[in-house]
Amino acid sequence: MDTVNIKKYFYQILSIFAALLLAFSIAQIPVQAAAKPGTVKLSSIKAVDYNKINIKWKKPSGKFTNYCIYYREKNSNGKWIRIKTVNNKTLSYTHTSSAKYPIVTGETYQYTVRAYNKKPKRYGNYNKSGLTTKTKPQQVKLTGISYDEDEGVTITWNKAGGAYLYRVYCKSKDNTKWLSCGQTRNLEFTDADPYTGRTNIYTVKAVAANETAGKFDTTGLPIAVPSDGEGDVDSVTPTPALTIQQMVDEVVRLANIERAKIGFAPLKTNVNLQRAAMVRAQEISIKFSHIRPDGTDASTACYEAGAGCAGGENIAKGFSTPQDVMTGWMNSDGHRWAILDSGYTHVGVGVYKIGNNLYCWTMEFSRGPDEKRILTIDANGGVFEDGSTIKKIEFPCDMVINFNKDIPLPQKNGYTLSSKWKWYSVTIPGITLGDNEIIKAIWVPNS
Numbered sequence: 001m002d003t004v005n006i007k008k009y010f011y012q013i014l015s016i017f018a019a020l021l022l023a024f025s026i027a028q029i030p031v032q033a034a035a036k037p038g039t040v041k042l043s044s045i046k047a048v049d050y051n052k053i054n055i056k057w058k059k060p061s062g063k064f065t066n067y068c069i070y071y072r073e074k075n076s077n078g079k080w081i082r083i084k085t086v087n088n089k090t091l092s093y094t095h096t097s098s099a100k101y102p103i104v105t106g107e108t109y110q111y112t113v114r115a116y117n118k119k120p121k122r123y124g125n126y127n128k129s130g131l132t133t134k135t136k137p138q139q140v141k142l143t144g145i146s147y148d149e150d151e152g153v154t155i156t157w158n159k160a161g162g163a164y165l166y167r168v169y170c171k172s173k174d175n176t177k178w179l180s181c182g183q184t185r186n187l188e189f190t191d192a193d194p195y196t197g198r199t200n201i202y203t204v205k206a207v208a209a210n211e212t213a214g215k216f217d218t219t220g221l222p223i224a225v226p227s228d229g230e231g232d233v234d235s236v237t238p239t240p241a242l243t244i245q246q247m248v249d250e251v252v253r254l255a256n257i258e259r260a261k262i263g264f265a266p267l268k269t270n271v272n273l274q275r276a277a278m279v280r281a282q283e284i285s286i287k288f289s290h291i292r293p294d295g296t297d298a299s300t301a302c303y304e305a306g307a308g309c310a311g312g313e314n315i316a317k318g319f320s321t322p323q324d325v326m327t328g329w330m331n332s333d334g335h336r337w338a339i340l341d342s343g344y345t346h347v348g349v350g351v352y353k354i355g356n357n358l359y360c361w362t363m364e365f366s367r368g369p370d371e372k373r374i375l376t377i378d379a380n381g382g383v384f385e386d387g388s389t390i391k392k393i394e395f396p397c398d399m400v401i402n403f404n405k406d407i408p409l410p411q412k413n414g415y416t417l418s419s420k421w422k423w424y425s426v427t428i429p430g431i432t433l434g435d436n437e438i439i440k441a442i443w444v445p446n447s
Contacts, residue, residue: 037064037115037124045111045131050138050162050214051097055111055131059091060124064115068123069093071101074108074132085116105162106212108134137162137206137214145202145221152192153223155202159187160214163206165271167213170243171220172198181243183207183274192353193241194225211271242322248274248349250322251363255339255347258330264342270369272307273348279305280362281350284315298364299398307348307369308397312338314363317354325361343367371397373437375407380422380441382412410441418442 038060045055055069065088070080083101084093095111097103112130116123138160145155155168168189169178181191181202194200203220207213242250256266279301283292290298290313299310314335319325329335338344346369350362377391384391385408393407401407409417422440 035062036122037062037117039125040067040113040115040127042111042113042127042131045133047133047135048094050105050135050160051103052094053103053109053111053133053135054092054094055113056092057113059088060115062115062117062124064088064117064122064124066116066118067093068114068116069095069111070114070126070130071095071109071111074110080112088115103135104209105135105137105164106208106210108132134212135162136212137164137208139215140166140204140206140217142202142204142217142221145223147194147223147225152190153194153200153202153225154188154190155204155221156188157204160206162208162214164209165207165275167205167207168202169205169216169220170194170200170202172200178203179243180245182245183271185275191243193243195241196225199224244351244353247322247351247359251326251349251351251361252347254322254326255363258326258339262340264340265345267347267365268345270307270346270348270366272305273302273346273364273366273369274350275348276302276305276307277348277350277362277364278352279350280313280315280364281352281360284317284362285352285354285360288315288317290315302348302364302366302369303396303399306396307364307366308371308373308395308399309366309368310398311344311365311367312341313365314338314361316361318358319361320357320359325359329363338363338365341365368397373397373399375401376438377407377410378438378440379410379412381443382410382415382417382441384408384410412441412443414446415443416446418444 040060041058043056043058045053048054057067067086067088067090068082069084069086070082072078072080081101083095086093095101095103103109110130110132112127114123114126140160140163141158143156143158145153147153157166160166165183165185166187166189167183168181168191170181170191171178172195182189189204191202199222201220201222203217205213205216252267252269259266280298283301287293292298292301298313302310314329316325316328319328329339344365344367346366348364350360350364352360354360372394373396375393375395377393379389383389391408395401395406411417418441420442422442
């Protein structure tokens with residue numbers, strides 16, 4: 001080998017050695033991990049409508065590409081649910097209720113925000129308590145008011161978002177305190193017993209299912225109501241008659257006085273029982289019986305109104321005042337025992353006007369109107385309309401299930417659903433729910 005080739009070979013070996021040395025040196029240099037995004041500082045939260053909540057935050061330190069927004073029901077101890085991912089330029093988000101991420105009016109929710117970097121994938125820390133708020137029903141917009149000598153004062157309004165029912169309030173110009181005069185699920189209400197001989201002023205509150213009330217028109221709508229037998233408003237202020245709501249409250253008060261005499265706890269009112277009682281008061285004006293005009297038991301009115309554990313019912317017709325009807329009930333063994341039953345915890349009172357100073361009266365009793373039961377329905381090889389094979393349905397406690405009306409029915413190709421269901425080891429046409437009952441479909445092959 002000549003000198004030139006030897007020198008060339010030497011330099012090739014030297015170059016390879018230098019390359020290996022450089023690679024080894026680079027390998028020894030520690031690679032610094034991407035910095036973790038900083039913790040997002042939440043700045044404010046606000047319910048902007050019955051179904052919308054806005055949250056704001058401040059920009060954290062570190063590198064990140066997005067923010068992840070989460071929510072959950074307060075005190076649920078549940079997992080944070082990610083509802084939205086926004087870019088790193090955004091510092092606020094308004095959550096609008098949806099089927100996937102619902103906001104129930106009146107319920108309290110927690111929100112938090114987390115910074116996120118896509119590449120490399122890194123999450124920052126977050127405020128684990130979050131910020132808390134709840135929505136309220138929209139303020140009711142009053143639309144009209146009128147007076148009829150026979151019917152009374154009728155007030156109307158527009159539908160308010162988030163409202164489960166509406167409470168109507170009244171006052172006169174010489175009495176500045178708003179007094180409740182009834183409630184309804186409709187968009188109008190008639191006060192059959194307005195203050196006579198003066199100007200009546202009415203307003204309406206929207207109320208959510210959990211009793212959260214929205215704001216109301218503090219001015220209200222006024223209307224002049226003539227004195228009885230006269231065409232003009234009397235300058236002399238007469239003693240006002242009790243409103244329907246005042247009658248209801250007085251019956252409850254008098255009943256609790258009687259219970260206190262024997263050391264029993266007072267009955268509490270319940271909105272669903274109250275609604276059922278008002279329905280029944282009108283029904284007994286048609287058919288004075290514990291059997292409803294449609295032939296069903298009186299307790300079905302409670303279950304239809306969403307009240308569970310329906311107990312006894314007191315009814316009366318033709319009494320003029322709460323004191324008169326309570327005297328009548330307390331002088332009757334069966335009615336008195338219902339009022340003084342220690343097992344009852346809640347009551348709803350119904351009043352319905354049937355003539356001049358004459359009313360129908362009801363009391364609906366319960367030992368737990370808010371108790372619910374869960375029925376699990378197993379399609380047993382079939383499917384429901386949404387493709388599922390299992391359904392869980394919530395019902396008021398003690399309600400008898402009508403399988404043709406109260407539950408969704410599955411289908412199965414080549415089979416017909418039997419009118420009976422498998423419950424434990426027996427077949428049933430109907431059932432009163434206990435805790436966590438499970439029923440299975442019974443299928444009959446098509447011929």
